[in-house]
Amino acid sequence: MAKFIIYFFCVSLAIILLAGSLISVKMLGGPPLEIKPVTVPTVMGKQNNITFHFIDKGAGIRQIDACLIQGRKTVALGGKVFPSKSWWRGTGIKNQMLSWRVDPLSLGLSQGKAIFRITTRDASWRDDFKGDEKIWQSEVTIDTIPPAITVLSSINDMITGGSGLISYKTNKEVSRTGVWVNNLFFPGYPRTHGSNEFIALIAIPFDAVRPKLYIEATDMAGNIARAGFPYKILYRRPNVDRIEITDGFLDQKLPEFTSRYPELTGKTPVEIFLQINSKLRRENEEEIRKICSLNTSPEIMWQGPFMALKGAARAGFADERHYFYNGKEISQANHMGIDIAALAHFPVPAANSGKVIFTGYIGIYGNTIIIDHGLGLASLYAHLEEFKVNAGDTVKRGTIIGLTDSTGLAGGDHLHYSMLVNGVFVNPIEWLDGNWIKGHITDKLPAE
Numbered sequence: 001m002a003k004f005i006i007y008f009f010c011v012s013l014a015i016i017l018l019a020g021s022l023i024s025v026k027m028l029g030g031p032p033l034e035i036k037p038v039t040v041p042t043v044m045g046k047q048n049n050i051t052f053h054f055i056d057k058g059a060g061i062r063q064i065d066a067c068l069i070q071g072r073k074t075v076a077l078g079g080k081v082f083p084s085k086s087w088w089r090g091t092g093i094k095n096q097m098l099s100w101r102v103d104p105l106s107l108g109l110s111q112g113k114a115i116f117r118i119t120t121r122d123a124s125w126r127d128d129f130k131g132d133e134k135i136w137q138s139e140v141t142i143d144t145i146p147p148a149i150t151v152l153s154s155i156n157d158m159i160t161g162g163s164g165l166i167s168y169k170t171n172k173e174v175s176r177t178g179v180w181v182n183n184l185f186f187p188g189y190p191r192t193h194g195s196n197e198f199i200a201l202i203a204i205p206f207d208a209v210r211p212k213l214y215i216e217a218t219d220m221a222g223n224i225a226r227a228g229f230p231y232k233i234l235y236r237r238p239n240v241d242r243i244e245i246t247d248g249f250l251d252q253k254l255p256e257f258t259s260r261y262p263e264l265t266g267k268t269p270v271e272i273f274l275q276i277n278s279k280l281r282r283e284n285e286e287e288i289r290k291i292c293s294l295n296t297s298p299e300i301m302w303q304g305p306f307m308a309l310k311g312a313a314r315a316g317f318a319d320e321r322h323y324f325y326n327g328k329e330i331s332q333a334n335h336m337g338i339d340i341a342a343l344a345h346f347p348v349p350a351a352n353s354g355k356v357i358f359t360g361y362i363g364i365y366g367n368t369i370i371i372d373h374g375l376g377l378a379s380l381y382a383h384l385e386e387f388k389v390n391a392g393d394t395v396k397r398g399t400i401i402g403l404t405d406s407t408g409l410a411g412g413d414h415l416h417y418s419m420l421v422n423g424v425f426v427n428p429i430e431w432l433d434g435n436w437i438k439g440h441i442t443d444k445l446p447a448e
């Protein structure tokens with residue numbers, strides 16, 4: 001019996017010691033709570049989202065609090081308290097994301113410097129069972145005043161389908177700025193690196209009706225300023241053109257499309273043409289818009305007037321084309337460039353200095369080259385036979401980039417030449433004219 005009691009006592013002691021050591025490892029030791037900032041602004045505007053990630057691999061997270069301190073003032077931003085599951089298990093909260101939405105002015109804080117502080121405690125028994133305290137803090141600047149915008153360019157006469165340049169300056173650093181033309185945004189680029197003077201090339205869409213234009217600038221704290229500027233827009237009516245779609249044309253062109261776009265098979269030739277001229281055309285324009293707006297240089301790369309292929313002008317910008325088949329109108333589209341016909345397989349020069357940002361096949365445009373000229377300005381060459389350049393090449397005005405052909409939706413060998421501002425098609429005729437460029441672009445640039 002005595003033996004059994006000693007045996008029982010020893011086993012119990014071993015169990016108590018083992019459990020105690022497990023609990024004490026968890027409740028007394030373990031790695032410290034980690035405070036990881038996810039989003040913390042360095043400048044606070046009117047509305048700020050602050051997010052932190054908390055990790056505790058020991059007894060768990062007990063309490064999280066945040067506050068803003070400015071001089072002698074401390075404003076609590078709230079936090080969270082986690083209850084203990086039991087005295088030996090802690091809270092069991094190992095991972096916690098917490099966000100605060102902070103409006104410093106409504107909390108009675110003023111413009112200027114402040115300290116953002118996070119205080120945490122874990123569920124361990126350290127520090128007289130109150131848990132281990134950890135603090136994370138950083139300096140922030142409270143700034144809820146929107147930037148001031150001063151317009152520098154004075155005369156802003158533009159034409160529908162045309163381009164323009166707006167220059168302006170802000171009184172502080174901005175995170176995003178540009179000019180809105182209705183719902184189209186044209187980014188403003190610093191005149192020189194790090195400068196608060198900006199230039200934005202803009203486009204007035206050919207079909208814009210009474211567009212609203214204004215400059216917008218968002219500072220580092222997210223404060224947004226908007227400013228109008230004087231402008232005048234002349235309305236240019238596109239030419240109207242009638243195009244006969246013949247069976248010969250369909251027989252000649254459709255195989256190129258049905259071989260590339262399997263979804264076109266099983267339809268009549270006219271149905272295929274309609275799908276190419278509407279849906280595919282829209283998809284192609286969207287692809288071009290993306291290529292141009294995502295790959296532009298923040299510097300002006302061109303100089304002097306743009307040059308076009310020498311040849312006979314065949315179609316103008318934004319021409320309103322009505323397509324007829326067997327005497328009946330079946331489709332409509334606007335022609336987003338100019339057509340120039342020379343000899344077949346004629347060498348095509350780059351219109352100005354820039355960087356090739358695309359060579360490839362784009363549906364109705366066939367084999368296409370796009371050159372970026374900086375600040376969102378691009379030139380596009382379509383229906384080509386072959387490419388003499390590759391994407392990434394820099395070219396000079398006049399460099400031969402390819403040969404003309406009739407790839408894509410072209411009835412005969414010619415060059416389709418387009419120009420775009422931030423992905424919006426504009427009338428190339430303006431950019432071919434040195435006087436127009438001087439009056440509307442270069443004279444409006446602020447001095448460097």
Ligand SMILES: [Zn+2]
Pocket residue numbers: 315335337338339415416417
């Ligand atoms: Zn064309």
